[in-house]
Amino acid sequence: MKKLLNLLFENYTLSEEEAYQIMVDISESKYSDIEIASFLTVFNMRNITLPELNGYRRALLDLCHQVNMPNQGLDIVGTGGDGKDTFNISTLSAFVIAGAGEKVIKQGNYGASSVSGSSNMLENFGYEFSNNETKLNREYDEIGITFLHAPLFHPALKKVAPLRKSLGVKTFFNLMGPLVNPVQPTHQNLGTFDVKTARLYHYVMQNSDNKFSISTALDGYDEISLTSPTKVYTNEGEFLIQSQDFGFETIKAEEISGGISIEDNAKIFLSVLKNESSKARKNVVLANSALGLKTINPTKDLKECVAIAEESLSSGKAFEIFKKLTNR
Structure with a gap:
């Protein structure tokens, strides 16, 4: 995470796959609260990009608890x-x-x-x-x-x-x-x-x-x-x-x-x-x-x-x- 944070602080933007993997790692508790807080702060200082949004979204949907019910609604x-x-x-x-x-x-x-x-x-x-x-x-x-x-x-x-x-x-x-x-x-x-x-x-x-x-x-x-x-x-x-x-x-x-x-x-x-x-x-x-x-x-x-x-x-x-x- 330290290497990633240094890149992000230099205005690096994540690819969709990088964003996907980070969300997976967060769900698996691979980062400390301080690391996550620093990571979240980056996106309060700049806008999230479309590839980042797509990567995070895809990861959350892939990882989510699946529910078998109608989706009409x-x-x-x-x-x-x-x-x-x-x-x-x-x-x-x-x-x-x-x-x-x-x-x-x-x-x-x-x-x-x-x-x-x-x-x-x-x-x-x-x-x-x-x-x-x-x-x-x-x-x-x-x-x-x-x-x-x-x-x-x-x-x-x-x-x-x-x-x-x-x-x-x-x-x-x-x-x-x-x-x-x-x-x-x-x-x-x-x-x-x-x-x-x-x-x-x-x-x-x-x-x-x-x-x-x-x-x-x-x-x-x-x-x-x-x-x-x-x-x-x-x-x-x-x-x-x-x-x-x-x-x-x-x-x-x-x-x-x-x-x-x-x-x-x-x-x-x-x-x-x-x-x-x-x-x-x-x-x-x-x-x-x-x-x-x-x-x-x-x-x-x-x-x-x-x-x-x-x-x-x-x-x-x-x-x-x-x-x-x-x-x-």
Whole structure:
């Protein structure tokens, strides 16, 4: 690792095969925490290259715990690491989409640089993480949504989880998470914290068979925020989406901020699912849900997808899905 670090500090970039092998070595605990922390720091000082991203991704998918289940469904997930400390928007959107009758296969993790990742939130509500095929398939078939806690499927992610939490800043592992769902669902709604990363994702996803949408708010959110225009990349091309395209007004950042604790965020989470939240919080969830629904049904326009999401939320269907998954 010392030789490699010296090369990287001189702006050396890794080939796809070199990146692949490093990820394998990390998963096999061949490096110390200090070596890994130094390695991660490199990619906070320069952008990751496409060969590096492809190598890391391929290694994580090759090494992951394989799950025998249908891949017909949607994953909706953001990179995190945007520093915006919002509430759990994409996780809520997953329940809204499932409440609309679509299959959701969501992967998530604990927050590394934020108060509450999707795993923190679901664990708070009593959901038991598992990589057991029987449990996951039952949830998929009977409830319409299942959740894959990333460390149970990716040995490298499990290895670096405590280190990432200690560092408390985004790392390139934030970039990897949305790309390495073990099931590789047929539809993926991915959020990134900047346009450069969104473009990298676009290059990666263009070489897959999946239908996808990749979103990045121009003011730095890793999802549709309604606080600014959002750049979206899909199988059909790239677009700029405004709040008005959903039928909503532009909102202020403070209107969608999360709480300072998991408990605070849990209260916000439940208020949205119960259709009792502020208008801004509800609308930002509806907007992200709508893009997910449009990813599955590209012939529908965004306002039509908003109406479908609104019905899922106002009818209580999304909340019922949540209660079934968490046994509440």
